[in-house]
Amino acid sequence: MISFNSVSMRYDDGFEALKSVSFDLAEGEMAFLTGHSGAGKSTLLKLLTISERPASGEVLFNGLNLARVSEKNIYKVRRDIGVVYQNHRLLSAKNVFENVALPLRIIGTDYREVVKRVRAALSKVGLSGSEKKFPNSLSSGEQQRVGIARAVVSKPSLLLADEPTGNLDPDLSRDILKLFEDFNQVGVSSLIATHDINLLDKNNKRRLTLSHGVLIDKSANIEGQSASP
Amino acid sequence: MFSHGRELTSALHEIIRKPLSSFVTISLIGISIGLPSIFVILGENFLSRLDRIDQSAKINIFLDESVLVAEGLALSKEIQSQPEVSMVRFISSEEAIKEFQKQTDLSEILFTLGQNPLPHVIEVVPVSFDSIDVAILVSSLKDRDGVESAATNLKWLERLYGVFSIIKSISIVFVVTFFIGLILVVAHTIGVAIQNKADEIELMFLLGATKSFIRRPFIYLGFWHGLGGGLFANIITQVSFFPLAAGVESLAQSYQSGFSFDRGGSEMFFLILLIGVFLGTTGAFLGLSKKMGEINPTRRGYSYK
Structure with a gap:
């Protein structure tokens, strides 16, 4: 599903965010990307959404080299990736339904189908009946659930999350993690960037540990899913 | 098609939601189109009169x-x-x-x-x-x-044509200047609207929206501003002709002339609307081309090695 081959990334100011990073994420696999603040976790996710381009190496997603995708075709890649952000990135002027429906509107889904799929996604994250509420009237945990519903509503093949539990207490973090595990159970590949030690200690998924842009650990998980060579 | 209809309605709601700023933009467009329109209609009336004078020359x-x-x-x-x-x-x-x-x-x-x-x-x-x-x-x-x-x-008629030709040239410069100013006003308005929605636009890009999908509501916003401005221009044009037309017609009657003032009719009405829509959407395109690049989350000008 994902393959990073000797990927380096340098920002315009000269800061080297990633240094020759290589790893694979198999189809249907769930892995954690961990490391200290500034280790390069967000940069790595940005390479997958083509918000940044690598300085060298190749980033393969479903066999496609993302470094070579032209600007006019970026949208095709992004439509197949669901992203959950730490700050939720919900639109405050739009209600829960409209927020979750946004990816479906973008791909031009029929309105009746939009209604069906938004309700299903909200039901999955435990927010049935909250369609007409506005983000500001929801708790932080509920807002994150809406963000997750929006990320999965268009049935992407890859789910990315950037510090999804960063603003949540341990109980809520566990609930959110459970949701990612549920989606993974139905075959959605997931890469979750986090430095939440409690979260990492409570599951048996593979960890990719970054330190100052270098991938220092690609440990295999207990379930035996293979790590990259 | 359904999606376009929704976007068009949504852009209209956007205008209604911000009545004051929308009114300012629409009235600016209206005045910018209305003033040249008044001159054009007056010129047409003058020309039609000139044709009759021709026949007596x-x-x-x-x-x-x-x-x-x-x-x-x-x-x-x-x-x-x-x-x-x-x-x-x-x-x-x-x-x-x-x-x-x-x-x-x-x-x-x-x-x-x-x-x-x-x-x-x-x-x-x-x-x-x-x-x-x-x-x-x-x-x-x-x-x-x-x-x-x-x-x-015919000497006086030649002179009259000469003066009219100068007025016509000045009017063209005047109209072009007004319209350029108008396009810039709409471009600025759309630019502000884009800036206010920068987070939403960036998110839509990240969710896989195409540029045309993101542009669409702003172009519709320009369309509504232009259409509203065209309507406003028609209103100020017709209202300003009430006292003027009455005065000109009563003067013509005192000279036993059958002259009646032509307010432009439905053709002029639709032409003004069309100009409004054209200028509104052109301004929107200009505003979009200026601002969209600043919001697109994909870093530009980065060369892959």
């Missing part, structure tokens, strides 16, 4: 005393057959003196003269009122046998 050909009425009539026919001539009227010396007697109180003086001093005259209305065309025609008419002299009363 003519070349007078005074014939030799020796020319007989039958010869004068034959010459009139010959002149009428020329392609440069629109209309010809032969006035014999007898008819001329009768007209003179009717229009003046100098009939007693004419009796003292003993004989009719007026020559036969041929009035010629040219096809073209262009000064060079008229000069060529006058020269050719003067050279004909039996013609004593030829005179025109």
Whole structure:
């Protein structure tokens, strides 16, 4: 599903965010990307959404080299990736339904189908009946659930999350993690960037540990899913 | 199609949600289109009046005393057959003196003269009122046998055309300047709307929206602003003509003229709307091209090695 081959990334100011990073994420696999603040976790996710381009190496997603995708075709890649952000990135002027429906509107889904799929996604994250509420009237945990519903509503093949539990207490973090595990159970590949030690200690998924842009650990998980060579 | 309809309605709601700023933009567009429209309609009325004045403008050909009425009539026919001539009227010396007697109180003086001093005259209305065309025609008419002299009363008309041509040139500069300003106003308005929605636009890019999908609501916003501005321009144009048209028509009546003021009609109404829509959407495109690149989360100008 994902393959990073000797990927380096340098920002315009000269800061080297990633240094020759290589790893694979198999189809249907769930892995954690961990490391200290500034280790390069967000940069790595940005390479997958083509918000940044690598300085060298190749980033393969479903066999496609993302470094070579032209600007006019970026949208095709992004439509197949669901992203959950730490700050939720919900639109405050739009209600829960409209927020979750946004990816479906973008791909031009029929309105009746939009209604069906938004309700299903909200039901999955435990927010049935909250369609007409506005983000500001929801708790932080509920807002994150809406963000997750929006990320999965268009049935992407890859789910990315950037510090999804960063603003949540341990109980809520566990609930959110459970949701990612549920989606993974139905075959959605997931890469979750986090430095939440409690979260990492409570599951048996593979960890990719970054330190100052270098991938220092690609440990295999207990379930035996293979790590990259 | 359904999605376009929703976007169009949503852009209209956006305008309604911000009534004050929308009103300012729409009224600016309205005034910018309305003022030139008033000048254009006034100009059209002036031109239509000028056409009537044209018809009263003519070349007078005074014939030799020796020319007989039958010869004068034959010459009139010959002149009428020329392609440069629109209309010809032969006035014999007898008819001329009768007209003179009717229009003046100098009939007693004419009796003292003993004989009719007026020559036969041929009035010629040219096809073209262009000064060079008229000069060529006058020269050719003067050279004909039996013609004593030829005179025109067209000099003032040439001057009038000259003044009008200058006014027309100034008006074009005026209109172009207004319209450029208007496009910039709409571009700025759309630019502000884009800036206010920067987070939403960036998110939509990240969710896989195409540029055209993101542009669409802003273009519709420009469309509504332009349409609203066109309507506003029509209102101020028609309202400003109420006192003006009444004044002009009553002046025309005092001169026994059947002149009625033309307010532009439905063609002008739709033309103004169309100009509004065109300028609104053009401004939106300009605003989008300026601001969109700043928001797109994909870093530009980065070369892959």
